Amino acid sequence: MNIFIMRHGEAEVMADSDKARRLTAYGIKQAFSQGEWLKQHLSTLLINSLDRILVSPYVRAQETFHQVNQAFDLELENKFEIWEGITPYGHAHSVIDYLEVLKDEGVKSVLIVSHLPLVGEIVAELYGKRNPISFYPATIAQLLWDGNKSEILMHQASPVIYLK
Numbered sequence: 001m002n003i004f005i006m007r008h009g010e011a012e013v014m015a016d017s018d019k020a021r022r023l024t025a026y027g028i029k030q031a032f033s034q035g036e037w038l039k040q041h042l043s044t045l046l047i048n049s050l051d052r053i054l055v056s057p058y059v060r061a062q063e064t065f066h067q068v069n070q071a072f073d074l075e076l077e078n079k080f081e082i083w084e085g086i087t088p089y090g091h092a093h094s095v096i097d098y099l100e101v102l103k104d105e106g107v108k109s110v111l112i113v114s115h116l117p118l119v120g121e122i123v124a125e126l127y128g129k130r131n132p133i134s135f136y137p138a139t140i141a142q143l144l145w146d147g148n149k150s151e152i153l154m155h156q157a158s159p160v161i162y163l164k
Contacts, residue, residue, distance in 0.1 A: 030138035035071025053080035
C-alpha cells in the first residue's frame with residue numbers, strides 16, 4: 001500500500017479553539033501547490049488516483065484537503081472521509097489498525113491529512129524506527145507498506161511560495 005501522510009498547510013495562530021484554526025493565505029497556496037505536486041507524482045508512479053483520503057475534522061486539515069482536491073480537479077470528492085482518529089492527539093496504533101482494514105479491503109493508496117505530532121508518530125510506527133522527516137506545514141511523506149514493515153520512499157516539503 002502506498003501511504004501518503006500530509007501535514008496541513010500553514011494555519012493561523014489564533015482562533016476560538018484549536019479545532020477552528022483556519023489556513024492562512026500562504027497555507028492555502030501551500031496546500032494547492034502540494035496537491036499539484038502529488039497529482040504529478042502519482043502519474044510518475046503510474047497510480048491513476050488515490051483510493052482513499054482520511055482527513056482530520058479540524059478546519060485547517062479540511063481546508064488543506066479542499067485545496068488538494070482542487071488540484072486534482074475535484075476527483076477526490078467521493079473518496080474522502082473525516083475521521084476523529086487523526087486529530088493532533090490521535091493514536092498512531094489506531095491509525096495503523098485502520099490502515100490494515102483498508103489494506104484488507106483492497107485499498108492500494110491512501111492520503112492522510114493530519115497534524116503534528118501524529119503525522120510523525122504514524123511514520124515512526126510504520127517505519128519501525130524514529131521518524132526522520134521534519135513535517136513542516138504541507139509536507140507530504142510517501143511510505144510503501146506491506147502490512148508489516150514499510151520503507152520511506154520520499155518526502156516533499158512545501159516549496160517557498162511568494163504571495164502577490
